[in-house]
Amino acid sequence: MIEIRNIKKSFGDKTILYDISATMQAGKCNLIIGASGSGKTVLTKCMVGLFTPDSGDILYNGESMLQMPEEERKQLRQKIGMLFQGSALFDSMTVEQNVMFPLDMFSGLSYREKKKKVNEVLDRVNLKEANKKYPAEISGGMKKRVGIARAIVLNPKYLFCDEPNSGLDPQTSLLIDKLIKEITTEYKITTIVVTHDMNSVMEIGDYILFMHKGYKQWEGSNKEIIYSKDEKLNEFIFASEFLQDAKQMRMLEDSEKKK
């Protein structure tokens, strides 16, 4: 579980985050959504320690990340897997070498053990056949899967995914969402996904934090979101084509109730 407590962050005289509190649920997919510039990335960077908030606290399993000694913080960082936007693979390395990289950096395993682990995770993301390929030789969806394999190879407790569906077609996006959800459950990871994708929100949003202009505007689950009466949230979600259907469904249900 990750607890965000009263986080404030400014750059110069510009306030970016106003007193954000939220709890990211253990073993679930926690989504941070909101319009461009609402503060999602800054909040996530505060959560992983890339930015220091001006005030407030971030607790991992009850332990303050901001108060813990540097050595403990380093250990915590190794429990955090990251899937970056655009996958951020090394072009000059094969798929296998990309996935092995965190093991080379942070594990004391022998080459044989590392290879076994790499094969395991590549198998898990259905990519075993691509071991020797270079990123330029595989599709966008495959690159994301390599990114996921690399993010989970050190058995993280926490997984941060930044726009995992950017640049993917709807079908491939769905596969990536399903994979993230399955891995979250199987490996008992606390996953945080920053996304604009309303399909993902409905598919995997166990917990959703909606940010608006630096404020926490709404929180809830994918079961609750389309029934929310929050105006700002409705403006955001119903701008999505996909949710026009949901809106119509809700209007129909509302009119049924009135009868």
Ligand SMILES: Nc1ncnc2c1ncn2[C@@H]1O[C@H](COP(=O)(O)OP(=O)(O)OP(=O)(O)O)[C@@H](O)[C@H]1O
């Ligand atoms: N290092 C920085 N220095 C100054 N301002 C910053 C910095 N990083 C982000 N900001 C500002 O903080 C605000 C929120 O940015 P942020 O990247 O968190 O938005 P976002 O919700 O993630 O948007 P997007 O969906 O476009 O990625 C923006 O106005 C941005 O210009």
